Amino acid sequence: MKLAFIADLKSDLEMWAAFAKQHHIDGIELMIYEPKAEDFDNAEEVRAIFERYEIEVAALGVWAVGLSDINEGADAEIIKTAMKFASDINAVNFFTGAGEPDVEDKPGYLAAKYNAWKDLAESYQLVLSVYLGHKGSYITSEALLQQTYRMIPDIGLKLDPVGIIRNVKADPYDVLYRYGDKLTHFHVKGLTQLPAGELEPPPGMDTLEWGKFMSILYHHEYDEYVVIEPHGPFWASPDEHRKKYIQLTQKYIKQFML
Numbered sequence: 001m002k003l004a005f006i007a008d009l010k011s012d013l014e015m016w017a018a019f020a021k022q023h024h025i026d027g028i029e030l031m032i033y034e035p036k037a038e039d040f041d042n043a044e045e046v047r048a049i050f051e052r053y054e055i056e057v058a059a060l061g062v063w064a065v066g067l068s069d070i071n072e073g074a075d076a077e078i079i080k081t082a083m084k085f086a087s088d089i090n091a092v093n094f095f096t097g098a099g100e101p102d103v104e105d106k107p108g109y110l111a112a113k114y115n116a117w118k119d120l121a122e123s124y125q126l127v128l129s130v131y132l133g134h135k136g137s138y139i140t141s142e143a144l145l146q147q148t149y150r151m152i153p154d155i156g157l158k159l160d161p162v163g164i165i166r167n168v169k170a171d172p173y174d175v176l177y178r179y180g181d182k183l184t185h186f187h188v189k190g191l192t193q194l195p196a197g198e199l200e201p202p203p204g205m206d207t208l209e210w211g212k213f214m215s216i217l218y219h220h221e222y223d224e225y226v227v228i229e230p231h232g233p234f235w236a237s238p239d240e241h242r243k244k245y246i247q248l249t250q251k252y253i254k255q256f257m258l
Contacts, residue, residue: 001222001223001224001226001252001257001258002027002056002058002156002216002224002225002226003024003025003026003027003225003227003228003250003254003257004020004025004026004027004028004029004056004059004225004226004227004228005025005028005029005227005228005229005246006028006029006030006031006061006187006227006229006248007028007029007031008030008032009029009030009031009032009039009046009060010017010032010039012239013028013030013046013049013202014049015199015239016028016227017049017050017052017053017055017101019055019219019243020053020167021053021055021163021246022031022053023247023250024248025055025230025246025250026055026056026058026094026225027043027055027057027058027097027146027225028055028056028057028058028245029057029058029059029060029061029093029227030046030057030059030060030061030089030091030223031060031061031062031063032060032061032062032063032082033063033064033237034063034065034072035046035062035065035078035082036078037078037081038143039057039082039193039232040081040084040085041080042062043085043086043088043089045087046149047088048092049088050089056090056092057086057089057090057091057092058091058092058093058096058225058227059084059091059092059093059094059095059129059185059225059227059231060085060086060091060093060094061095061096061131061158062078062079062082062094062095062096062112063097063131063134063135063144063253064097064134064135064136065078065079065096065097065136065138066096066097066098066099066100066112066136066137066138067079067096067097067098067099067110067114067117067130068099068100068101068113069099069101069113070113070116070120075136078144079080079096079117080120082094082118083120083121083124083126083183083213084124086124086249087124087126088202091126091196092126092129092224092225093126093127093128093129093130093184093185093224093225094121094124094126094127094129095129095130095131095156095158095185096130096131096136097130097131097134097135097136097137098110098131098132098136098139098148098180099113099129099136099137099138100135100136100137100138101138105143106138107144107147107148107150107151108151108167110138110148110151110152111148111151113197114152115154118154118156122187122255125186127184128156128184128201128222129156129157129158129184129185130155130156130157130158131158131160132145132158132159132160132163132167132168133163133164133166133167133168134163134167138166139168140167141168141170141177142168142169142170143243144255145170145175145179149179151183154181156182156183156185157179157183157184157185157219158184158185158186158187159175159179159183159185159186160186160187160188160189160229161173161176161178161188161191161213162185162187162189162190162200162208164176164193164221172208173209173212173213173216176213176216177216177219180217180219180220180222181220181251182214183217183220183222183224183226185224185225185227186217186222186225186226186227187227187228187229188203188210188213188226188227188229188249188253189203189228189229189230189231190202190204190206190208190231190249191206191207191208192204192205192206192207192244193207199230199232200232200233200234200235201234201235202245202248202249202252203249203252203253204248204249204251204252205248205252210252210256211256213251214256214257226253226257228245228246228249228250228253230242230245230246234246243246
């Protein structure tokens with residue numbers, strides 16, 4: 001396994017690449033929410049930064065759009081543009097939503113389109129992954145996840161224990177165990193649920209059992225990126241809080257990684 005953290009595509013990537021290099025972190029996942037075509041016009045500049053610091057682009061995550069159709073629609077055009085950009089910056093993984101098609105059989109609709117998307121990703125030497133819940137993805141329940149899992153034998157899943165809790169309303173250990181054979185990208189962020197609210201501290205300072213999660217990853221022989229995701233009103237910003245979150249998580253999660 002390799003370690004990475006998330007940085008916004010439009011943030012100071014020079015600073016984040018230098019930070020990753022300083023702290024011996026293998027990669028950075030770049031994310032963009034509600035993307036526009038012009039967000040992907042600086043591939044040469046981005047690639048040069050990562051090459052200069054010898055840091056890998058662990059993934060490009062494109063949020064709030066989905067794999068609704070390979071041939072038509074605004075989402076499809078944005079995804080194609082983003083996928084080309086991911087290839088140009090030498091990303092390892094490309095992930096986006098499952099789509100939100102206005103049809104009754106959403107898993108069947110995705111299944112009819114998925115292989116074309118996967119073929120396109122592979123032509124760019126990218127691993128294709130799909131996120132659960134959130135805008136851009138119909139997979140908002142365990143039942144929909146199960147149907148999708150059955151209908152698309154080679155689907156790649158981007159999973160996040162906190163996302164499973166919040167967006168699928170399911171047991172994160174059970175979901176990761178049962179669907180971990182399709183896991184191609186994994187996020188870590190902490191959660192402590194209290195009677196009066198929630199805290200989102202770094203893993204190791206929260207109440208989730210990260211040793212159990214990591215043991216499930218080993219069970220499924222997962223050997224891709226484990227990606228740190230600073231999250232919540234305190235840790236997500238400013239940058240100094242993000243850096244502390246990354247360092248604290250790195251210190252804790254590395255005990256489970258060889």
